[in-house]
Amino acid sequence: MKIFVARLQGTPVFDPAGDQIGRIRDVVVGLRLGHRPNVHGFVVEVQPRRRVFLPITRVRRIEAGAVIFTGRINMRRFEQRTTETLAIGEILDLTVRFDDQPMTVYDVAMEETRPSTWEITSVALYKGRRREPRIVDWGEVSGFDTLQKDQGAAGLIAAFESLRAADMASALHDLPSKRRIEIARALNDTRLADVLEELPPDDQIGILGTLEPERAADVLEEMGPDDAADLLHDLPEEQASELLALMEPGEAAPVRRLLTYPEDSAGGVMTSEPVILPPSATVAEALAHIRQQDLTPSVAAQVYVSRPPTETPTGTYLGVSHFQRLLREPPSTQLGTVLDPSIDPIRPQFTLLQVAYYLANYNLVAAPVVDELGRLVGAVTVDDVLDHMLPEDWRERADYRDE
Template sequence: MKIFVARLAGTPVFDPTGDQIGRVRDVVVGLRITGNPQVHGMVVEVQPRRRVFLPITRVRRIEAGALVFTGRLNMRRFEQRATETLVIGEVLDLSVRVGDEPMTVYDVAMEESLPSRWEITKVALFKGRRREPRTVDWGEVSGFDTLQKDQGAAGLIAAFESLRAADVASALHELPSKRRIEIARELTDDRLADVLEELPLDDQIGILGTLEPERAADVLEEMSPDDAADLLHDLPEEQAARLLALMEPGEAAPVRRLLTYADDTAGGVMTSEPVILPPNATVAEALAHIRQQDLPPAVAAQVYVTRPPTETPTGTYLGVSHFQRLLREPPSTLLGRVLDPSLDPIRPDFTLRQVHAFLANYNLVAAPVVDELGRLVGAVTVDDVLDHLLPDDWREGDDRDH
């Protein structure tokens, strides 16, 4: 059976009892001077964002949408040896030669030569801008042993295409810095913005600093205002001011407002773009808004009702309608009639401890933030609070041995 490695990216990994324990992130091989490379195993990501090694000898079967292994998984963090190569992270997009013909790798195939022994046997390549595909035997290709400064990114991006932004961020974080930057530069602005929001702050700053200022400003515009503000807050003051000046005024305005609040307050962590509607909007309109696919679940959990204007800072804040209440009401009901009168808003200067206590006391996933003029200026969600309560390096997982 021939299995193309790039298609394994993100495949769920199941233990012998049928429980999913993680997802495939890469395949580890040993390149040899002669003969096909031997597959050593898989890099599997388990929670919380820990990458561990699964020996190929423990893989029972690989099928559509699943990889099943036997025995126990060693939870020690994966460390790549000097003699090992990561197929997805280091082989895809290499410039190689088939005879005298220059080509680019976009995938490789592995096959089981003996029970529990897998080898890389085929290389899928393309040539030039037309990207006409061609598959050849591994032995026909030369150039895998050469360190390349101009390695492309198309193949790795294709392998990431079906992954969630958080999974792409995790994969990028594990790549060498040069490779990470290459991939980031090739992502579209909106995709890169989504990925940056999931990366550790050091990675965010490193990637943003390699972009042309105009492109960096475009990416910041695609980020949610609170995430963009968090990132700008940690940049040198001159760089942050320059990027803000390059952003479209309408996109920069909410970010500038968020930067006026202290980091450890409700104003500093809130989103300035919750779902806001006027009191004469209907339940049907509200449900249509919260059905939007790009809304995080915590933001979609409730609709805030204000007098016009309905962009922050809004007109007078009137109240909130929870989505469960909306589901129980006739579609034609006006939002002004289904407000929760028991929930008081919080102030922008609430500390994170106060916000945390407020959400916990009322079993909420989000809360309105209202200023001294009675205007809604944003909403704090439970994920905003968690991001700031957890250690700075929480996205990188726990390095302690199990």
């Protein structure tokens, strides 16, 4: 039975007891001159965002939507050896030769040739812009050992298409730098912005630095103002000023405001685009707003009510209404009558520790931030606080699971 490796991306992995321990992120193979590549095993992502190695000899069964293994899995972080190749991350999109013509690798297939022994036996190829793959035997193709300056990215992007932004960021981080930049540059602005928000600062800076300034500014416009401000904080002042000047004035304005606050303050980590409505809006309107798919759960957890204008900085801030309260009220009820009187807003100058105490004390996932004029200027969410209070390299540390 042939199994195409790109289709394994994201497949759940289950232990002998039937508990899911992670998902497949890549297939580790060993290229051999004159022979089919051996499959060494799988790269499995376990929570929270650690990649470990599952030897193919421990895989008991591969079926639709599941990989079941036997024995125990070593939780040490996966480190690729120099003799190993990642089938999804490094082979897809290679330009190879078949029948003396250049073609592009769309996918590769693995088969169990002997008990517990798997090999890459077939290659799916396409030529030009037509994506109608032709499946041929591995031995009929040459060029897998050739170093390529520009490998392309379409196949890998297709394999990553169903991943959440955080998972795609994790996958990109573990790719070689050259490959990571190729994939990032090939993403559209919106997808790249979502992925950049989840990458460590060094990766963000490295990718942004390879883009034309105009494109980099477009990507910053697609990011949340707080994430864009964090990234600009990490750039050299001259580069940050250039990118801000290239952004649309309306998109740059909230970012400029956020940059005026210290990075370790409520103002420095808040989002300037929470859900804000006037007191005359109804519960039905509020619920329609928080249903928006692009809102994170913490941002959608509550609706802030203020006098017009309802863009930050708003008119006079009136209060907050939590989504649980909204679910209990008749749809026609006006928001001004269902505010929580027990929640006082915080100031932009609050330190992150003060914000953390505030959220913990009131059991909240977000807090309104109000300036000295009584205007709502943003909201701090618990995920933003955690992101800034954890060690700077928390996304890439191998040992944080056990700390």
